[in-house]
Ligand SMILES: Nc1ncnc2c1ncn2[C@@H]1O[C@H](COP(=O)(O)OP(=O)(O)OP(=O)(O)O)[C@@H](O)[C@H]1O
């Protein structure tokens with residue numbers, strides 16, 4: 001009944017790869033959504049560079065709605081959309097869709113708060129030099145916030161590792177799937193422990209990489 | 221060069237109106253260093269920010285080189301801003317970039333070619349004395365060095381006007397002096413018009429040609445720095461002058477004045493511009509039968525002219541003293557100090 005851990009290694013390695021892949025792809029796509037959204041939230045707010053109440057309120061509301069749905073519910077609720085986008089509702093690719101929708105708005109908030117931290121005086125100085133709004137965004141706001149953004153994206157990526165484990169419930173693949181289908185449903189304690197250890201290592205590695213990048217990006 | 225015509229700026233805050241700048245009329249001439257002094261909240265920052273349109277006036281107009289700045293299109297305004305640089309109390313440098321990049325920043329914004337940028341930045345860094353700090357980051361610099369970077373950045377685009385918002389307020393007295401010296405050098409070598417605001421009389425006294433005193437959004441007095449010192453009309457102006465020149469007579473001197481039956485002759489002598497430096501006391505000592513005893517005083521140098529305030533006691537016959545006072549009144553202002561004075 002018990003699975004031999006040694007024989008099981010290839011399956012564990014494969015699951016690790018799946019997790020890393022899911023998290024990376026989701027992180028990249030979520031950032032592609034979250035970054036412009038975060039920038040838009042910052043520039044359209046009151047006293048922002050391109051103050052616009054309507055745009056701000058709409059974006060703010062949409063982000064809030066997504067942020068208030070628990071991941072596990074989002075996962076199930078958007079199954080039809082997932083099927084539409086990737087043609088299937090199970091597997092690693094299918095799990096990526098809810099992960100992106102889950103962390104995109106989250107990353108938007110993180111980017112927003114990173115950008116709001118940028119010294120207002122520096123923005124004003126750029127304005128006084130005759131910078132355009134776009135120049136201020138990509139030559140002042142983003143470079144000055146980059147180090148903070150790196151740290152915040154690390155937080156997001158670790159959140160994604162956790163969420164990707166939950167994706168196991170819909171057969172999303174990855175370490176979470178493994179832990180649930182063997183460790184939890186079949187009482188394979190060994191596998192459970194191994195997957196948890198691997199998840200810990202992944203999180204530690206992400207944090208270390210994030211800290212390193214953040215330090216590097218402090219000085220451009 | 222800069223002309224404020226009946227300029228007002230009103231902020232609305234939760235339905236309440238706050239008049240930050242109130243019907244200000246000022247004319248800053250080309251090539252001069254014009255100071256605006258006032259206590260906190262007087263509206264100085266608001267006034268200076270109207271020049272480069274970081275704030276828009278609610279009424280009146282601000283003319284720069286004859287151009288009403290609030291009538292400019294966004295694009296014209298950006299062009300104008302490249303000719304009006306600004307330095308700040310807290311420097312406002314890019315923390316993620318080197319000194320070199322900070323100074324290059326305004327040139328990069330206007331799309332200058334790389335080699336031209338390099339030449340210009342090196343020249344300016346040399347001018348402000350930071351050539352060897354080009355590759356430092358701002359957190360590796362002292363406050364004075366940071367302000368030099370701020371100044372270098374402001375000069376990079378060869379501006380006609382330099383706006384200084386409390387540029388030395390975060391610096392110690394010695395560093396303040398070195399920055400002020402640099403500002404004077406900029407005016408002399410580049411013929412830049414400088415509008416500086418401050419709450420420190422010391423700063424105004426040392427570099428400004430003319431000065432305006434602000435209170436509650438209004439300009440309450442303006443004139444050459446020397447006139448302001450020698451003939452302040454407003455109480456606030458007086459306060460600022462007292463911050464660098466003690467007009468009060470120390471208690472220890474006042475105590476002795478009325479004690480004897482024989483009242484002492486104590487006078488406050490103020491030197492005025494034309495006669496500063498004249499040897500009035502030795503003259504009256506020679507000409508009249510009086511002795512001069514200097515009790516207290518202070519001489520300041522304002523725009524390379526000594527200006528001061530001396531408390532002296534004249535000893536001798538009453539009639540001789542009277543004659544002596546009449547004599548010096550021709551060239552200095554003399555005021556009897558009474559025991560009740562304080
Ligand atoms: N954006 C703003 N909104 C509302 N009120 C403002 C704003 N900016 C300035 N004020 C008000 O205008 C008045 C003048 O402010 P200002 O900053 O010009 O003073 P200041 O003379 O520069 O003072 P300080 O020496 O403290 O810098 C103050 O009462 C201030 O509260």
Ligand SMILES: [Mg+2]
Pocket residue numbers: 264265266385386
């Ligand atoms: Mg101010």
